[in-house]
Amino acid sequence: MSQRGSLIHGLVDTHAHIGDAVFDPDRGVVLKRAQNSGVKAVIAVAEALADAKRNMALASEYPMLKPAAGLYPTHTDFEAAGIMAAFIREHRTELVAIGEVGLDFWVVKEDSARDIQKAIFGMFIDLSLETGLPLNVHSRSAGRHVVAMLVERGARKVQLHAFDGKAATARPAVESGYFFSIPPSVVRSRQKQKLVKQLPLSCLLIETDSPVLGPLPGERNEPANALVALRAVAEIKGVPEAEVLAHVDENTRRLYGEAC
Secondary structure (H helix, E strand, O other): OOHHHHOOOOEEEEEEOOOOHHHOOOHHHHHHHHHHOOEEEEEEOOOOHHHHHHHHHHHHHOOOEEEEEOOOOOOOOHHHHHHHHHHHHHOOOOOOEEEEEEOOOOOOOOHHHHHHHHHHHHHHHHHHHHHOOOEEEEOOOOHHHHHHHHHHOOOOOEEEEOOOOOHHHHHHHHHOOOEEEEOHHHHHOHHHHHHHHHOOHHHEEEOOOOOOOOOOOOOOOOHHHHHHHHHHHHHHHOOOHHHHHHHHHHHHHHHHHHHO
16 A cells, blocks of 8 residues: 555545345455545445345344435335335334435436335435434435435435535535535546536545445446545645545534544
């Protein structure tokens, strides 16, 4: 590792699918590489109940993993949502977030299915208010709708991951004190570069969304690349990496407390 990289310590990857089977052959090596890159913790998000259970088991094996539980928004199933909500209530003290949850209008096109998505998302927003757990939110092609629902329902602790909307769409979320996490794909995404340029450092977090959204398309992404995202934010903002780290560290603590 370069000397430059060694100057970064205490970074949190706030959204990763580290339980994905693609990491089964070398998960321990991947996490060690993340630690060597300055990553101290990884929030392991879930897409379904099996993921949530696996995240909790992996967190027992790897203390740097912080488990979350959620239902991916393409699961338009009220029964599955109810089971997930019950699981979150039961394990609320062991989880650091509800996620990932939200809306996805890129995959789901039918109005009836989108209405179900909204109802389920609304349920998870209410669950966040009930439990005090932050929301780790997916909003692909639905940023305006997600932000509107969060604000209207009074959500308080919110991370919008890999937001694909414009800064103008993000503004009400910024004004509500929500956070936006930036993945390594920012190095190749004009949209994300514009978003970073226009949003204040006071609302930015770092994520990887491993194993996707890496710096190179088609290659497996991993938590060590959180450093790539941080350096990209520093370059776009024209500020030192240490300043970005200080801001994202404070922002992560504001959202997740001592959990990370």
